[in-house]
Amino acid sequence: MKKFSLALVMFMSLTVYSFAQTQDSIQAIPIDKSPADIVYFPVRAAFERDITKKPIVRIIYSRPQRRGREIFGKLEDYGKVWRTGANECTDVKFYKDIKIGDKEIKAGEYSLFTIPNKDKWTIIFNSVTDKWGAYFYDKAKDVLRLDVPVKTPPTPIEAFTILFKEDNGKGAKMLMGWDNSFIEVPISFN
Incomplete structure (x- = not known):
């Protein structure tokens, strides 16, 4: 014993x-200054107890903070490919075929890049995933590109944010914004 x-x-x-x-x-x-976040459409899809109801879109991204800086045109140059967040490139998973604007995209996983400009952003879905930043971005691997107009929020957005809002039963709008800019990307479901 x-x-x-x-x-x-x-x-x-x-x-x-x-x-x-x-x-x-x-x-x-x-601790990372740009914490990761996940957003789904439908918005509470991850919490759904009915396993037959699947999410349509899932996005995993990092949320850099503004911290008093001027973002677009200063910290992030206009006209250059941006990782759309911080750290690893933003990961988008479509659980079924959908349309972005009037362009079809197949179910699967993609990285999301953007090219911010003062009056419009180019939205890019690319087939290369799991990379850090935009350093490995390859235009030849683009699956879809779409230009959307820039809007100004009522107040500056402190942390880069992606979210979804219903679009009158036609689908959804993916909103992305930071500092004094935001965009709406139209998504429709087949």
């Missing part, structure tokens, strides 16, 4: 020491 008690005490001591080391290591890792 004494051997078992001694072994238990040693095990507990090593466990506590190991946990303390792990906790110190975790605290030494800086």
Whole structure:
């Protein structure tokens, strides 16, 4: 019994020491200033208990913060391909074939890039996924491009945001905005 008690005490001591080391290591890792987010359409699709009801679109992206900076035309140059967020390129999964504007796109996973300009953004769905930033962007891998007009929000948008809103039963609009700009991308479902 004494051997078992001694072994238990040693095990507990090593466990506590190991946990303390792990906790110190975790605290030494800086928290990302552009946290990842996930958005679905329909909006609460991930919470649906009925497994026959599937989401139509899922987007995983990072949300950089404005922090008093002027974004488009300064931090993000006009006319250049942008990763549309921060960190890894934005990942879009379509669970079925859909239309973006009047252009069809097949079910599958794509990266989302944009080319911001003062009066319009070019929306790009590209077949290369799981890359960091726009450094690996290859125009030859574009699956769909669409230009949409830029709008001005009533107040500046602090964190880059993507969300969906219903479009009168015709589909949805994917909204993307940051700082003093936002866009609406029309999506319709077959």
